[in-house]
Amino acid sequence: MSKKRVVLTFPKETVEQPITYHLIKDYDLMVNILSAKVNPNEEGRLVVEISGQKQRLNSGMDYLKGLGVAIQPLAQDVRWDEQRCTHCTACLPICPSHALSVNRAEMRVSFDSEYCIVCGLCLKACPYQAVEILF
Numbered sequence: 001m002s003k004k005r006v007v008l009t010f011p012k013e014t015v016e017q018p019i020t021y022h023l024i025k026d027y028d029l030m031v032n033i034l035s036a037k038v039n040p041n042e043e044g045r046l047v048v049e050i051s052g053q054k055q056r057l058n059s060g061m062d063y064l065k066g067l068g069v070a071i072q073p074l075a076q077d078v079r080w081d082e083q084r085c086t087h088c089t090a091c092l093p094i095c096p097s098h099a100l101s102v103n104r105a106e107m108r109v110s111f112d113s114e115y116c117i118v119c120g121l122c123l124k125a126c127p128y129q130a131v132e133i134l135f
């Protein structure tokens with residue numbers, strides 16, 4: 001079983017196509033949608049975790065690329081700037097996935113991109129713009 005957490009950007013002409021349905025039905029993949037921004041006649045964006053047999057997962061990715069869907073690894077989409085972070089902890093209660101956490105002994109905040117679901121909530125919470133989401 002292989003797993004990928006990726007950001008999918010759909011050309012506007014594809015946003016109304018049942019693409020996730022095809023990934024599930026035709027490629028036998030599990031698709032967990034972590035966040036979505038889809039509007040008719042606009043470019044769409046899904047943050048997903050896709051898992052399944054490695055060969056099928058690769059075939060599913062090829063299917064997406066064939067439709068013109070851009071695929072980016074999730075970790076490249078969120079940037080936490082340690083130099084800007086004052087370790088104020090304002091973002092901690094906001095972060096639903098505990099990607100931002102604090103070492104209580106040292107009162108130092110850290111970011112683990114593996115857990116980040118790119119919800120964007122910390123951007124509003126952070127007074128120092130220490131987190132940036134790259135679209």
Ligand code: SF4
Pocket residue numbers: 078094095096097098099100115116117118119120121122123131
């Ligand atoms: S975008 Fe921010 S609040 Fe959302 S999961 Fe990632 S670190 Fe946490």
Ligand code: SF4
Pocket residue numbers: 084085086087088089090091092100109125126127128129130131
């Ligand atoms: S709110 Fe911003 S400055 Fe404060 S701990 Fe979180 S990332 Fe760092």
